Every structure is written in structure tokens, then in C-alpha cells.
Amino acid sequence: MNNVEKKHVYLMYAIVTLVLLPLYILVGPFLFQGIFFDDKTIWLLQESPDTYWLYGISGVLLALFFFLAFLFVRYAKRLVGVGVILALFFFTLGTFSYQALGSESISWSATGTFKTNHYSWEDVKEVVLILPKDGEKHRMVFYFNDGNELSMIRDHKFTLQLYQFNHARREYDFPYTVDRTNQFN
Template sequence: MVNYEKKHLYMMGAIAVLILAPFYILVGPFIFQGIMFDDVSVWLLQTPMTAYGMYGISALMLALGLGFSSFFVKRAVFLTGLGLVLAGVLFVMGTFSYKSLSTEEIAWGEPFSFKTNSYSWEDVKEVILVSPPTEEEKHKMVFYFNDGKEVTFVRNNEFQAEFSNFNTAKRQYKFPFKASE
């Protein structure tokens, strides 16, 4: 004799996803971006806020798919599958939203796409340190490249800890570094 209904299993799944979502959002980018983009030469790997947002929406899509499946049990396989596919796409897009500095290159993934950019240190036109308008915000370092593209890194404690690597690259490749006015 079976003492449960399918709709209760789907609802429990949705609740479990929502309960585990904060852990998934905070730790997921660190783990999956570390697996995919971190290697021996990388000395800074930053995760933009858009990646955390995509991970959050990913968890929400899966929870919605499971939640709707509990109400429409006849369409549960389709709704759960749709939620899983949407969650998977957003998960991958969030994973590919990263910024890294290494001894060989500067690389980053563009938000809301699967496109990644990679430039060698020789392609750096200049780097500008941008001061924040308020004291609560962090300084930003904007890297400008010879082809007109740019990428911004937050100058947080991790960046400060690896600033000697940046100075080494600046001396070796002789690109200008200045503060904005």
C-alpha cells in the first residue's frame, strides 16, 4: 500500500530546492567556476554579481517547475523537465560569467551569453584605477585593450593580495597604469 501522492513528492522537491537555494547561490559559482577556469597560472578569479543572480534564478526556475508539477500532475514530467532545462541554461550562463587574471592572459565571460573573451597582457592598452563615488564602494580597475574592448575588476581584498602579480605584469609588458581624475 502506497501512503503518498505524487503531488506531495513534487511539492517536497520544490521546498527542498528553495531551502538549499542560498547555499547553492553562495557556493555554486565558487565551486563550478573554480573547476572550469582556475588553474596554476590564474592568480585572480572574480565572480560578478550577475553570476549570483543567474544562479538564484536557476534555483527559482527549478522550484517553479517542481511546484507547478505538484498542481498539474498529469503534466508533471513536462513541467519538471522544462524547469530543469531552464535551470540548466541559467546555471551554465552563470558559470560562464567570470573574470580572471593570470600570468598569461586576462579572460572573462560576458553576462547572459556563452561568449568568453581572452586577451594576452600584450594587448592591454592601459589600466585605469577608478575611485568610487562613496566610501562604501570598492575601487575598480578598468582594463582597456587595443581593439577597444574593456573589462572591469573590483579592487577588493583578493585583488590587493595579488597586486604584486599585477605590478609584475605592468613592468614586464609596460602598459600605462593611472588613476582617474
């Protein structure tokens, strides 16, 4: 005997999506960016802070469209289809917002673009460690010969891989300086 109304299934999907949303936001970027961008030469893969917001928007939109399908069962298939497409769009934007340092190269893609910037360590003009005011995180800014730059947060993952960075610095002999001017403002 099947006493379940179709509209309650959509409500259940909306609730399950919202319940699993924190797990999706915390594990999703690590998992999907690792699948797409990690290889044996990459020693640090960082997601941008926007990645978590984009994953959150993706999950909330999916739950919202499931809820709308619950309210308007007549248009449920169309609503769920639109919701899945919008969720996939924001998911893809979040996934393709990364920064990677490897033994052979540096690559990143900015939020909202699918253009990947790819440089070898020989293209590095200078690296500057910016020491911030209290409470802020250190930043490493990579300046390249063509004028582009990449700013990465020097968090615990970066610090754990600092020996890899020091190895690249010795091998490719680029200048490394520390900017302390923000500390005293």
C-alpha cells in the same frame, strides 16, 4: 507500506530546492566557475554580479516547476523537464559570466554571451584604477590595444593578489594610472 502520494514528493523537492537555494547561490559560482575556468596560471577569478542573480533565477525556476508538478501531477514529468531545462539555461548563463586574470593572460565572458575574450598581457594598452565616491568599490579598467576594455571590481580578493598584478605590470611595462575625479564630485 508506502503511503506517500506522488504529488507530495514534488512538493518536498520544491521545498528542499528553496531551502538549499542560498547555499547554491553562494557556493555555486565559486565551485562551477572554478571547475570550468581555473587552472594553474589563473591567479584571480571573479564572477560578475549578474552571476548571483542568474543562479538565483535558476533555483527559483526549478522550485517553481516542482511546485507546479505538485499542483498538476498529471503533467509532472513534462513540467519538471521544462523546469530543469530552464534552470540549466540560467545556470549556464551564470557560470559563463566571469573575469579571470592570470600570469599569462586576461580573459572574460560577458553576461548573456558565451563568447570568451582572451588577451595576453602584451595586448594591454593601459590600466586605470578608478577611485569612486564613498561607499562604492574601486574599479580597475583594463584598456586593450584593439579598443576593448574590461572593468573589474578591486575587492579584497583582487587586493590579496595585487603583487601578481604588480609583477605583470613590471614585466610587460604597461601604464598604470589612478583616476581620482569621481572622488570629489
